[in-house]
Amino acid sequence: VVGQPAKSKRPKEPGENKIKPVNKKVKPKILKMKEREFVDSSLKSQSILTQVMDKGRFQKLAATLSLSAGQSIELRCKGSNVTWKYPSYLDSFKDSRLSIKQLDRYSQLILTNSTAADTGEYSCWLQLCNGNKCRKDETKTGSTYIFFTDKEELFVPTPSYFEIVYLNPHKPAVIPCRVTTPSAKVTLHREFPAEEIETDGTDIIYDVKKGFVYQHPTSDHKGIVYCKAELQGAPQISIKYHLLYVEVPKGPPSTTIAASSNRAGVSDSVHVICTVLGEPDVDVNFRWQYPGQESERPVIIQNFWRLINRGTGHTARISKSVLLVEDFEARDAGNYICIAQNLQGETTVATEVELN
Numbered sequence: 001v002v003g004q005p006a007k008s009k010r011p012k013e014p015g016e017n018k019i020k021p022v023n024k025k026v027k028p029k030i031l032k033m034k035e036r037e038f039v040d041s042s043l044k045s046q047s048i049l050t051q052v053m054d055k056g057r058f059q060k061l062a063a064t065l066s067l068s069a070g071q072s073i074e075l076r077c078k079g080s081n082v083t084w085k086y087p088s089y090l091d092s093f094k095d096s097r098l099s100i101k102q103l104d105r106y107s108q109l110i111l112t113n114s115t116a117a118d119t120g121e122y123s124c125w126l127q128l129c130n131g132n133k134c135r136k137d138e139t140k141t142g143s144t145y146i147f148f149t150d151k152e153e154l155f156v157p158t159p160s161y162f163e164i165v166y167l168n169p170h171k172p173a174v175i176p177c178r179v180t181t182p183s184a185k186v187t188l189h190r191e192f193p194a195e196e197i198e199t200d201g202t203d204i205i206y207d208v209k210k211g212f213v214y215q216h217p218t219s220d221h222k223g224i225v226y227c228k229a230e231l232q233g234a235p236q237i238s239i240k241y242h243l244l245y246v247e248v249p250k251g252p253p254s255t256t257i258a259a260s261s262n263r264a265g266v267s268d269s270v271h272v273i274c275t276v277l278g279e280p281d282v283d284v285n286f287r288w289q290y291p292g293q294e295s296e297r298p299v300i301i302q303n304f305w306r307l308i309n310r311g312t313g314h315t316a317r318i319s320k321s322v323l324l325v326e327d328f329e330a331r332d333a334g335n336y337i338c339i340a341q342n343l344q345g346e347t348t349v350a351t352e353v354e355l356n
Contacts, residue, residue: 048078049124049142061144066182069150072112077124077142081134082107087120089159116150116180117157121209145209149181154229154236156180166281166315167217167245176211177227177238184231188212191224191240219245219314244307244315246280252345253284253319257338265356268328272351274338276319280307285341286321291334300324330355 050058051065052074067073077084082102086109090098101108111118123143127134156178167173179186186206188197199206205213214221222245227238253276264270276284286303305319319340325332333355339348 048126048140049144050076050078052076061142063143064145064147064182066147066149067114069114069116069118069148069153069180071114071148072110073114073146075109075122075124077107077109079106079126079140080104081127081129082124083127083136084109085121085123087118089117114148115157116148116153118148119146119156119178119180121145147180147182151181151231151233154179154181154184154231155227155238158239161239162242163239164242164244164280166279167214167219167221167243168279169217169247170250173214173217173221173243174210174212175214175225175227175241175243177229177241178211179208179229181231182208184229186227186229189226189228191226197225217245221245244280246316247314250279250344253278253340253342253347255338255340255347255349257336257349257351259336259351259353262352263354263356264328264332266328266330269324269326270328270332270353271322271324272336272338272353274321274323274340274349276340276342276347278317278319278342280315280317282317282342284319286319287339287341288321288323289335289337289339290323290325290332291336292325292329292331295331297325297329297331300326328355 049061051061053059058076061075080102084100084107086098089095090111097112097114099110107124109122109124121143122145123141125141126137128137163176165173165175175188177186177188186208188199188204188206189195190197197204199212203215205215207213212227222243224240224242226240229236229238256275257272258275259272260270261268272290274286274288278284284305286301288299288301290297290299292299301321301323303319303321305317307315308318309315321338321340323336323338333353335350335352337348337350339346341347
């Protein structure tokens with residue numbers, strides 16, 4: 001045939017006759033589904049908390065919200081079994097300005113006549129219950145931090161004028177001088193020697209929702225400090241914070257027991273002292289077992305504690321329980337057992353008091 005050049009043939013590679021896959025874009029279904037699930041769960045966790053606006057409108061809440069002190073707010077959390085968290089002092093004072101109602105499909109939180117002290121986190125979550133046991137549904141939560149701004153009170157008010165902050169080398173310490181207006185400029189100051197403490201953003205940072213955070217406390221940080229806030233006007237001073245350095249072993253209470261005398265005569269008075277040395281902010285509970293307990297022998301038990309300086313700049317807490325037996329009798333002779341308990345466990349110690 002004239003006019004068409006012959007096609008040059010080349011030898012075929014092995015397997016070349018096999019059908020080649022078409023170069024189509026395949027949708028990564030599994031990946032997309034996972035992405036969608038992740039987005040959906042994050043949306044769900046935010047969407048259960050809303051703010052009720054004027055004329056029945058609803059607004060999803062951002063991570064923070066600023067309102068003027070004096071305003072009222074209504075929050076709604078979707079679900080038939082909702083738990084709320086809000087600034088704890090509202091519970092402490094059983095504040096009538098706060099009301100919470102659980103309705104069929106949502107829970108309602110209303111706070112009226114707000115004040116600067118109401119500044120803090122407001123969150124809610126659904127409870128999943130099986131009989132008497134309930135747990136938090138992590139996929140259905142909502143949270144916002146509300147600033148109730150007040151130019152007269154740049155710092156969130158506290159019930160005291162002086163607060164102790166414990167510096168533990170194993171965990172960050174917070175100086176909780178929180179502000180009511182996020183745009184306020186806040187600085188940290190030492191009382192003596194009088195100086196501003198540099199906030200370097202690494203070892204010491206300022207978190208507008210918490211206050212100043214010492215990431216790695218040391219004994220050099222102890223002393224009395226305060227915060228200063230400025231916002232278009234005269235600076236305001238916070239309450240004072242006494243920073244105490246703490247370094248005592250963690251664990252069950254380190255407990256000792258001793259009697260005023262291990263031998264007592266009839267009609268003597270005997271007291272047995274149970275002593276615990278521990279962290280300043282860890283409570284200790286005491287229980288006693290004693291010889292006259294079953295016969296309901298009257299005894300006097302007194303518990304108290306105090307902070308001590310251990311001489312190297314370290315602060316510790318001494319907790320004591322004193323059991324007093326008046327008019328000692330034969331039935332009072334025997335073992336006196338003290339059980340001291342904290343969050344890490346309990347320690348049992350005993351001593352014997354004999355009849356002379």
